[in-house]
Amino acid sequence: MPKIPEPDRRNPWYRDNDQSILEVFDVSAGTRTVLKEFDYLIEAPNWSPDGKFLTYNSSGRIYRFDLDTRESHEVFTDFVTRCNNDHVLSPDGCSIAVSHGTKEDGQSRIYTVPLTGGVPRLITPLAPSYLHGWSPDSKTLAYCAERGGEFDVYTIPVNGGEETRLTDAPGLNxxxxxxxxxxxxxxxxxxxxxxxxxxxxxxxxxxxxxxxDEEWNTWFPHISPDRKLVVMLSYHKGDLEPWEHLPHKNVALRLMDAGGGTVRTIAELFGGQGTINVNSWAPDSNRFAFVSYRIREH
Structure with a gap:
């Protein structure tokens, strides 16, 4: 695994020297395929429902990556230019919901915008809110939000309205x-x-x-479209606090049946934050996209 330069050890969130490798894992073959390498930070691929493109975030913007040409094009999101790595495509693949650090206070709020580009619509006036799910009937968004000092899971109608709190266990949900x-x-x-x-x-x-797991901190379980498999990102116990989701760590992608049972490691990589924050399964339920990283040495 790459050695982390000294400046990055002092500040794990310093990512100006990150290089990104956009990859696909084939579950049946057990193989990794590199789609493209970037000399800068990209994060959190989503796979389109029609299987033709990925979306990812970079430098606060959203990009569409064509799987045939392997070229990227920015999605016009007007004033929403501080997108983080919590974004999800609509079930029909025509819109994207993003989490954006708003100008008034820098905190993350959720917006929706057509994937062809357009003026974003604010969905969650309350902040911070970090998007992770879009219901298959297109009616509801699911997200993590801090309210009153507690991070819990909430849902909200896709056009905005009253949010519903689903968890209340102490600590991060x-x-x-x-x-x-x-x-x-x-x-x-x-x-x-x-x-x-x-x-x-x-x-x-x-x-x-x-x-x-007794030796892993496991994040972001992503269930396949056929509801049979779940892929997760795991950090080694002791590498960080259980509630931390840091970049620049030696991590593992792990797989299990959706009904539970044995969890097996299918890939080891240098990454963490940005690797697989949001669901990136292909519609065939056999492949998923992710990002690994290396640090450019000077």
């Missing part, structure tokens, strides 16, 4: 995303001591722990 049937929301929570994967009914009931 994050990364909520719907399965393709809209039956369950998967998320990660630190309530057991280490960060683990959980799922619950879409109404917040039956909150169930799905991973029981």
């Amino acid at each position: 994050d990364g909520p995303e719907y399965d393709s049937a809209g039956e369950y929301i998967w998320f990660n929570s630190v309530r057991s001591g280490l960060m683990q994967a959980f799922r619950m009914r879409a109404d917040g009931s039956e909150q169930t722990q799905m991973t029981f």
